Amino acid sequence: xxxxxxxxxxxxxxKPKSMHRAKIWSEDVENLYRFQQAGYRDEVEYxxxxxxxxVECWPETGFVKKLQRRDNTFYYYNRQRECEDKDVHKxxxxxx
Numbered sequence: 229x230x231x232x233x234x235x236x237x238x239x240x241x242x243k244p245k246s247m248h249r250a251k252i253w254s255e256d257v258e259n260l261y262r263f264q265q266a267g268y269r270d271e272v273e274y275x276x277x278x279x280x281x282x283v284e285c286w287p288e289t290g291f292v293k294k295l296q297r298r299d300n301t302f303y304y305y306n307r308q309r310e311c312e313d314k315d316v317h318k319x320x321x322x323x324x
Contacts, residue, residue: 242272244322253309253316259292261311261319266295266303269322 250257260270268274271283274295284293286307295303311319 242276242324244269244324246323247320248323250316250319250321253311253313255290257316257319257321258309258311260321261315262292262295262303262305264319266297268295269320272322272324 263270263274278296285291286293289307292305
């Protein structure tokens with residue numbers, strides 16, 4: 229039986245196997261854009277670093293509503309799409 233500590237340690241070592249860039253906008257790309265703006269790879273890394281189970285999302289759109297950066301300042305996001313077409317190619321999609 230694994231101890232709680234080693235469970236957390238195993239969880240903390242989830243690393244992506246590869247990365248590619250987004251070509252077209254989607255809801256997933258939108259949320260990745262928001263995580264990456266706040267300084268994280270994606271939801272997986274955010275949950276590891278901030279030790280949270282759930283990310284606050286807008287109920288209407290499902291987009292991320294609020295993220296806490298590593299320096300503990302908060303980013304607040306709109307209900308609507310924020311990642312413009314010209315920024316889509318900057319979004320990194322990680323494969324685990």
